[in-house]
Amino acid sequence: DTGMFMxxxxxxxxxxxxxxxxxxxxxxxxxxxxxxxxxxxxAGIGIESPAVYGTPAQNVKITTQxxxxxxxxxxxxxxxxGHVRVSGIYRNMSYKxxxxxxxxxxxxWGIQGSTTFALANFRVYGQYTYGKGIASYLxxxxxxxxxxxxxxxxxxxxxxxxxxGWFAGLQYNFSNNVFVSSTFSNCNLRANSNYTKHNIAGYxxxxxxxxxxxxxxxxxxxxxxxxxxxxxxxFNGESNxxxxxxxxxxxxx
Numbered sequence: 001d002t003g004m005f006m007x008x009x010x011x012x013x014x015x016x017x018x019x020x021x022x023x024x025x026x027x028x029x030x031x032x033x034x035x036x037x038x039x040x041x042x043a044g045i046g047i048e049s050p051a052v053y054g055t056p057a058q059n060v061k062i063t064t065q066x067x068x069x070x071x072x073x074x075x076x077x078x079x080x081x082g083h084v085r086v087s088g089i090y091r092n093m094s095y096k097x098x099x100x101x102x103x104x105x106x107x108x109w110g111i112q113g114s115t116t117f118a119l120a121n122f123r124v125y126g127q128y129t130y131g132k133g134i135a136s137y138l139x140x141x142x143x144x145x146x147x148x149x150x151x152x153x154x155x156x157x158x159x160x161x162x163x164x165g166w167f168a169g170l171q172y173n174f175s176n177n178v179f180v181s182s183t184f185s186n187c188n189l190r191a192n193s194n195y196t197k198h199n200i201a202g203y204x205x206x207x208x209x210x211x212x213x214x215x216x217x218x219x220x221x222x223x224x225x226x227x228x229x230x231x232x233x234x235f236n237g238e239s240n241x242x243x244x245x246x247x248x249x250x251x252x253x
Contacts (some may be wrong), residue, residue, distance in 0.1 A: 003028045004046045004071035005137065008057035012125045012183040015226045015246040020185030021208040022165030024112065024129050026067075026219040045072040052093045054138045057150035057158055059099040064203040066103075067092040082117025091133055097156040106148055106160050108133020125169040125183065133160030140165070140187035140206045141171035152198050158250055162190040167208075170241055182211040191235070200236040207231040212246075222250045 015229055019025065032046030044087035050065035073087040091108035110131025111235040117124055133148060151157030157215045169183030185208040196202070200204055212226030233239040 001027065001030060003048060003137070004030065004032055004044060004073060004114065005069075005087050005110060007073075007085050007087065007112070008081070009126050010085075010114045010116045010127050012167065012210075013171065013179075013181050013212065013214060014059045014183070015084060015212060015224055015248045016210065016228055017242075018139050020167035020169075020183055020210070021138075021206050021230070022129070022187040023127060023139050024134075024137045024165070025139055026137050026142070040077050041074070042077075043072070043074040045070070050091065050093075051136070052091075052095075052147050053142075053145045054093075054095070054148035054158070055145050057154075057156060059097055059156055060150075060158060061096045061098055061193065062148070063094060063096045063103075065092075066094050066105075071173055076177075082115065084115045085113070087112040087114070089134070089137075093133055093149065093160065100156070100190065102156075104158070106133060108147065108160050110134040110137065117121045121173045123171040123173070125171070126167065128164075128166040130162070130164040132162050135161070135163050135189070138163060138165045138187055140208075141189060141203065144203060146189070149195060150198075153196050159192075159195070161192070161195060161212050164188050164190065169235065172173075177216040178214070180211070180213045182209075184209050196235040201234050203232065203239070215253040220250075220252045222248075223251075224248045227238070 003026045010074035029049040034044035036042045047068040071089040075085040077083040089110045094105045112129040114127040135146045151159040165187040167185035173179040210228045214224040228244040231241040
């Protein structure tokens with residue numbers, strides 16, 4: 001199932017399957033407990049199967065993890081039209097030095113604030129995430145194997161790098177069947193000089209802009225079109241961008 005350290009209800013509508021580059025998204029085996037504290041206020045806590053995607057240093061092996069990830073959140077909802085949510089996660093990430101046969105651990109953590117609410121015919125979406133050792137949860141960083149990375153200059157050292165991601169979006173409903181939306185997003189790897197001087201062609205910063213229109217032709221049939229532009233900048237200062245046009249048709253049965 002989708003992880004607890006994310007808020008699916010604030011995800012903006014996009015044809016692009018991955019969605020905003022600074023959004024958190026992951027699936028995991030988990031156990032969770034959630035309850036309403038008072039009317040409109042609920043909280044949850046869970047344990048999730050750990051998986052660490054890193055780049056090992058010399059003589060280092062990223063082994064099967066020994067401790068689960070622990071996510072939690074608290075959320076306030078008003079009038080069924082909007083909510084504010086604060087989430088957090090703790091990770092205990094382990095690795096093994098094969099030369100000395102020693103196990104070591106690195107603490108990872110993340111915090112996240114998210115909201116969505118309606119204003120007349122508009123709906124607003126937003127999310128901000130920051131943490132260390134959470135790269136695999138952020139869309140643009142998830143495939144780079146940088147939850148933990150080498151601490152250069154040491155025989156077996158590893159480190160967790162800070163990263164952040166955010167998005168803000170706005171949807172306008174012309175009617176119950178037609179709406180447009182636009183979202184801007186940013187993802188940033190806040191690496192230190194120990195990492196960047198050895199990875200000058202590595203990912204530093206990415207931006208994402210999408211605008212789309214959807215039409216519910218019938219209750220079972222939807223069509224849509226969107227324009228997407230993305231930018232990427234590396235630690236060496238090189239940057240580039242790309243454009244994409246997406247279209248979709250969806251029939252539900």
